[in-house]
Amino acid sequence: MADHHPTGIKRWLFTTNHKDIGSMYLWFSFIMFLVGGAMAMVIRAELYQPGLQFVDPNFFNQMTTMHGLIMVFGAVMPSMVGLANWLIPMQIGAPDMALPRMNNWSFWILPFAFAMLISSLFMEGGAPNFGWTFYAPLSTTYAPPSTDFFILGVHMMGISSIMGAINVIVTVFNMRAPGMTLMKMPLFVWTWVITAFLLIMVMPVLAGAVTMMLTDRHFGTDFFNAAGGGDPVMFQHIFWFFGHPEVYIMILPAFGVASEIIPAFARKKLFGYSSMVYATASIALLSFVVWAHHMFTVGMPVAGELFFMIATMLIAVPTGVKVFNWVATMWQGSMTFETPMLFAIAFVILFTIGGFSGVMLAMAPVDFQYHDTYFVVAHFHYVLFPGAIFGTTAAVYYWLPKWTGKMYNEKLGKAHFWISMLFVNLTFFPMHFSGLAGMPRRIPDYNMMFADFNQLASIGAFGLGLSQLLFLGIVIATIRGGKKAEDKPWDGATGLEWDQLPCPAPYHTFDTPPKVN
Amino acid sequence: MAIRRKLFASLTALLGLALSGVVQATADLNMRPGVTETSLEAYDLHMMVVWVMTVIAVVVFGLMFYSIIFHRRSKNPTPATWSHSTTVEFIWTAIPFIILIALTIPAVKLLIKMEDASNPDMSVQITGSQWKWHYKYLDHNIEFFSNLNSPQQTEHFEQPGIAAEPNYLLDVDNELVIPANKKVRFLVTADDVIHSWWVPELAVKKDAIPGFINETWTKVPKPGVYRGQCTELCGKWHGFMPVVVRVVTEAEFDQWVAKKNEERLAAEKAAAEAAAKSWDMDKLMALGKETYDAKCAACHQVDGSGTPPLFPAMIDSPMVKGPAKDHIDIVVNGKAGTAMAAYGAQLTDAELAAVITYERNAWGNNTGDKVQPADIQAFKAGN
Ligand SMILES: [Cu+2]
Numbered sequence: 001m002a003d004h005h006p007t008g009i010k011r012w013l014f015t016t017n018h019k020d021i022g023s024m025y026l027w028f029s030f031i032m033f034l035v036g037g038a039m040a041m042v043i044r045a046e047l048y049q050p051g052l053q054f055v056d057p058n059f060f061n062q063m064t065t066m067h068g069l070i071m072v073f074g075a076v077m078p079s080m081v082g083l084a085n086w087l088i089p090m091q092i093g094a095p096d097m098a099l100p101r102m103n104n105w106s107f108w109i110l111p112f113a114f115a116m117l118i119s120s121l122f123m124e125g126g127a128p129n130f131g132w133t134f135y136a137p138l139s140t141t142y143a144p145p146s147t148d149f150f151i152l153g154v155h156m157m158g159i160s161s162i163m164g165a166i167n168v169i170v171t172v173f174n175m176r177a178p179g180m181t182l183m184k185m186p187l188f189v190w191t192w193v194i195t196a197f198l199l200i201m202v203m204p205v206l207a208g209a210v211t212m213m214l215t216d217r218h219f220g221t222d223f224f225n226a227a228g229g230g231d232p233v234m235f236q237h238i239f240w241f242f243g244h245p246e247v248y249i250m251i252l253p254a255f256g257v258a259s260e261i262i263p264a265f266a267r268k269k270l271f272g273y274s275s276m277v278y279a280t281a282s283i284a285l286l287s288f289v290v291w292a293h294h295m296f297t298v299g300m301p302v303a304g305e306l307f308f309m310i311a312t313m314l315i316a317v318p319t320g321v322k323v324f325n326w327v328a329t330m331w332q333g334s335m336t337f338e339t340p341m342l343f344a345i346a347f348v349i350l351f352t353i354g355g356f357s358g359v360m361l362a363m364a365p366v367d368f369q370y371h372d373t374y375f376v377v378a379h380f381h382y383v384l385f386p387g388a389i390f391g392t393t394a395a396v397y398y399w400l401p402k403w404t405g406k407m408y409n410e411k412l413g414k415a416h417f418w419i420s421m422l423f424v425n426l427t428f429f430p431m432h433f434s435g436l437a438g439m440p441r442r443i444p445d446y447n448m449m450f451a452d453f454n455q456l457a458s459i460g461a462f463g464l465g466l467s468q469l470l471f472l473g474i475v476i477a478t479i480r481g482g483k484k485a486e487d488k489p490w491d492g493a494t495g496l497e498w499d500q501l502p503c504p505a506p507y508h509t510f511d512t513p514p515k516v517n
Numbered sequence: 518m519a520i521r522r523k524l525f526a527s528l529t530a531l532l533g534l535a536l537s538g539v540v541q542a543t544a545d546l547n548m549r550p551g552v553t554e555t556s557l558e559a560y561d562l563h564m565m566v567v568w569v570m571t572v573i574a575v576v577v578f579g580l581m582f583y584s585i586i587f588h589r590r591s592k593n594p595t596p597a598t599w600s601h602s603t604t605v606e607f608i609w610t611a612i613p614f615i616i617l618i619a620l621t622i623p624a625v626k627l628l629i630k631m632e633d634a635s636n637p638d639m640s641v642q643i644t645g646s647q648w649k650w651h652y653k654y655l656d657h658n659i660e661f662f663s664n665l666n667s668p669q670q671t672e673h674f675e676q677p678g679i680a681a682e683p684n685y686l687l688d689v690d691n692e693l694v695i696p697a698n699k700k701v702r703f704l705v706t707a708d709d710v711i712h713s714w715w716v717p718e719l720a721v722k723k724d725a726i727p728g729f730i731n732e733t734w735t736k737v738p739k740p741g742v743y744r745g746q747c748t749e750l751c752g753k754w755h756g757f758m759p760v761v762v763r764v765v766t767e768a769e770f771d772q773w774v775a776k777k778n779e780e781r782l783a784a785e786k787a788a789a790e791a792a793a794k795s796w797d798m799d800k801l802m803a804l805g806k807e808t809y810d811a812k813c814a815a816c817h818q819v820d821g822s823g824t825p826p827l828f829p830a831m832i833d834s835p836m837v838k839g840p841a842k843d844h845i846d847i848v849v850n851g852k853a854g855t856a857m858a859a860y861g862a863q864l865t866d867a868e869l870a871a872v873i874t875y876e877r878n879a880w881g882n883n884t885g886d887k888v889q890p891a892d893i894q895a896f897k898a899g900n
Pocket of ligand 1: 572645648711712713747748749750751755
């Protein structure tokens with residue numbers, strides 16, 4: 001009975017099961033990851049050496065724009081929602097998400113949203129070419145006609161995210177098993193609830209921004225058109241009011257993942273559980289008052305610059321607490337280094353490097369030199385690739401036995417880790433240097449003096465791209481023919497999903513609430 | 518054992534080689550200190566944060582690697598059981614806080630200094646547009662456009678070797694010339710989309726935003742040529758609008774101003790003469806092609822095909838083949854809210870007449886119309 005489920009295409013189209021929906025989210029995000037990655041390959045091929053070799057500058061701009069949009073909205077965000085779907089009900093002892101039909105819908109909107117966005121590549125005038133930050137008026141008056149498809153696409157992704165977030169909040173507040181008090185919840189659940197609140201607060205702001213773009217483009221308004229009394233800078237304020245919390249939306253769940261995996265493989269309880277919760281909440285709160293640090297060069301009053309500089313630097317404090325807590329969790333533990341642990345440790349180290357460059361960028365007077373150069377590109381790729389994406393990768397290796405009942409091949413997993421680790425640094429570390437040397441971002445061609453670093457980054461990128469195919473291979477091989485996983489493949493793992501459920505977890509779990517001690 | 522030692526030896530040799538390469542390259546690894554007081558202070562602040570971050574990294578990652586080595590299961594089979602300590606947690610909240618305050622103080626000071634553009638010795642208005650800069654010396658009656666040195670833009674598709682030029686993509690036809698040791702205020706704005714004016718060695722980066730005038734300044738102690746680029750994505754040729762600032766001594770600057778003023782008077786005279794006479798078709802077409810390829814081809818393409826629907830084709834365009842007045846109007850006045858800029862002030866009347874004639878007769882448009890500079894003058898007069 002517990003494993004009864006519909007079969008065929010209907011299972012996936014009509015499913016309201018959190019595990020099926022979680023799997024669909026994860027597969028979808030992986031496909032988007034490959035699509036966005038292919039675009040990154042085009043970018044890096046063009047930048048392999050100076051001169052224009054492969055694409056024309058306008059197509060190059062379309063690639064950077066689509067790469068950013070697809071990775072942020074199509075790869076990273078859905079991967080986190082996929083993890084939430086799979087894990088939150090099992091971790092709080094609930095039978096499913098609170099709003100299963102809405103869950104189905106919030107997933108199925110996504111393929112249509114992205115089909116629409118990607119189809120713009122084939123339209124007359126080309127795809128959006130104004131960067132993933134779509135600053136007006138480049139994205140309004142000067143944008144290609146396909147921008148309307150982009151706007152509609154963003155609306156749909158936004159609706160999907162808001163519904164996903166509502167679902168997480170309702171589930172966590174209403175469906176916890178008796179005894180699962182808030183301060184007993186696994187950190188992954190905590191980080192996700194906080195993320196969900198961020199989503200609900202900022203996705204409507206993004207929707208507002210694109211709607212204003214739409215009316216500026218077609219209905220005679222001048223929100224962002226200076227000639228009509230509008231204000232292009234206001235666009236940036238609105239965008240980054242969404243955009244800054246957005247970066248935490250992408251990283252907080254990965255914090256949660258690291259906080260699950262590190263204790264499991266250190267065989268020691270997470271250090272400072274409550275300070276982890278408070279640190280996450282403070283990061284989320286602070287993320288609402290730092291947005292204009294993306295805009296130090298727009299000509300804000302000095303008082304404004306000072307405020308945003310200081311508020312931004314403050315974020316380093318709770319972030320530091322998290323990093324110290326992870327190190328303290330490892331301290332005097334009894335560690336082993338299986339693939340999930342390797343990815344989690346790399347996550348901590350490389351994310352912290354991204355944090356360091358973040359503090360540097362926060363200092364307004366020096367930011368004038370870093371802003372809109374490759375230094376920024378290096379910074380946010382460090383927090384996103386070895387940050388958010390390594391986080392998700394670690395999670396996939398860690399929970400794969402729970403999801404599939406099979407073990408992945410440890411040797412291949414480790415190979416995947418070391419290859420990714422090598423290439424991720426080879427790709428993104430040299431970007432710090434090209435940025436410091438003065439290379440602006442989003443340019444298709446450059447002076448000789450930036451050539452060496454770009455060549456290194458391109459080689460790294462090709463390796464990094466290919467090595468993710470290995471990941472795909474490992475996951476498929478595990479599902480098809482992995483050896484059977486024990487019910488508790490990780491001896492240090494704790495939590496309801498490991499303690500009270502077999503591997504694989506049955507289709508329906510916790511029909512009757514578990515006992516939480 | 519022996520094999521192991523050999524392996525180790527060759528590994529260290531390899532590492533040594535890699536390190537020496539890195540050391541050789543370190544000269545290019547860092548931010549350039551620049552030449553102004555503010556750029557040097559920004560550089561110092563940058564170095565200070567780099568060192569602070571390095572020390573924190575060494576401590577945190579050091580502890581982590583210590584733990585990874587000594588607290589692994591093979592070395593430490595039974596894990597400790599403690600999982601929190603209020604004192605420790607308090608300490609590592611407080612220490613970063615103090616470090617950050619220490620970093621903030623010099624940053625605040627420098628920021629206030631950098632944003633103080635008061636009491637300038639002279640002012641230059643900088644206007645960004647797709648894809649060039651316009652400089653207007655507010656105290657000297659001088660203004661000009663500064664474009665990427667054009668051969669690179671149109672030809673480097675066919676000339677792969679051109680990228681080897683030292684100033685590839687960093688050269689312009691008209692440099693911004695300013696005197697050394699004078700506080701020069703820049704008023705930065707834009708005509709179309711947002712651009713950003715950056716010269717790394719002066720530590721000046723300010724966004725050029727349509728409808729806004731931003732203020733920034735520099736005071737360069739040393740004559741020299743300083744190069745930078747547009748740093749805000751501004752469309753197709755964003756990577757191709759460099760900034761070049763030539764800093765000269767005060768005496769040289771005065772000479773330059775005098776020369777520029779002479780040039781302006783001469784140009785005005787020549788333009789008036791050119792406008793007064795009637796041009797024949799060949800001359801109009803020749804100047805027209807030259808002007809078109811330099812100013813219009815970026816959007817409408819050399820062969821007049823445009824890139825519809827963004828940039829309309831000139832071939833068989835109803836506007837181009839229709840009444841000359843509408844055609845003159847769009848070129849002289851541009852079209853508000855689109856990328857089509859007003860060329861009335863950017864080109865001379867002769868160039869305007871020529872480019873319009875060229876468009877009306879090239880690529881098989883063959884209307885046979887001649888537009889004379891006098892027509893442009895008449896149009897402008899009635900405007
Ligand atoms: Cu520009």
